[in-house]
Amino acid sequence: MNFVNKYGKGILICLLIAIPSWIIGKMFPVVGGAIIAILAGMIIAMFWNDKQNAEAGIKWTSKVILQTAVVLLGFGMNLGVIFETGKQSLPIIICTITTSLVLAWVMKKVLKVPSNTSILVGVGSSICGGSAIAATAPVIDADDDEIAQSIAVIFFFNVLAAIFFPMLGKALGFDTMHGDAFGIFAGTAINDTSSVTAAASTWDSMWGLGSATLNKAVTVKLTRTLAIIPITLGLSFIRAKKERQASNFSLKRAFPMFILYFILAAIF
Known part of the structure; x- marks a missing residue:
């Protein structure tokens, strides 16, 4: 009963957005239900001032439901395929993460961006958006303003990616008979898992590929x-060395446990 009182309103609101968005997405597959839901949520948030009672449920849905969906996706995937995809995409992932972090450092110097904000935007855009920011923020002692600014930047580009990546994929001439090319593209270039799944699902809907692109994109993602683990470990050690004090790094906090459950589901 406490769960319903705390989270019920927010979960219900997300459901009321999700169901019509899913139906409309089926009618207009080129857009996709996930993108429609994102845009609907943004519009509602503009006019809805009293979100306090629903905020906990919305946050619970956006984290727990999304991660549970990813874990359930693992039950339909072969572990050998997961490792093969990871091995295939690893060089691309290393190159994109390195490039993104270097660019974040260069832009920090050029634009005089505060150090913590630059680090959070860098890890958020190169690794996994909000999850990377949440894991990194305590390590570098980022304040609420720095976290809010970096999340706003990442979310803005997430929305753009979810909307425009399927169009970009078509313009670039990606194979429409299989989802591998676009799946790797989306999995390595889009920040948050939510926007990766949105773009990949839209590509599947556009070309009738079932969940082939989604499987590939989520595995790559x-x-x-x-990469959260070595990045946060490195930042933790650097900060500890600078301040000559024990780091507050927590492996449990940094490691996204739903990945472990995803792998266990694939093994099962």
Whole structure:
């Protein structure tokens, strides 16, 4: 009963957005239900001032439901395929993460961006968006303003990616008979898992590929997400060395446990 009181209103609101969005997405597959839901949520948020009672449920849905869906996706995937995809995409992932982090450092110097904000935007855009920011923020002692600014930047580009990546994929001439090319593209280039699944699902809907692109994109994205661990470890050690004090790094906090459950589901 406490769960219903705390989370019920927010979960219900998300459901009321999700169901019509899913139906409309089926009618207009080129857009996709996930993108419609994102845009609907943004419009509602503009006019809805009293979100306090629903905020906990919305956050619970956006985190727990999304991660549970990814875990359930693992039951339909072969573990050998997961490792093969990870191995195939690893060089691309390393190159994109390195490039993104270097660019974040260069832009920090050029634009005089505060150090913590630059680090959070860098790890958020190169690894996995909000999850990377949440894992990194305590390590570098980022304040609420720095976290809010970086999340706003990442979310803005997430929305753009979810909307325009399927169009970009078509313009670039990606194979429409299989989802591998676009799946790797989306999994390595889009920040948050939610926007990766949105873009990949839209591509599947556009070309009638079932969940082939989604499977590929999510696997690549989860492989990329594992970079949270060495990045946060490195930042933790650097900060500890600078301040000559024990780091507050927590492996449990940094490691996205839903990845482990995804792998266990694939093994099962």
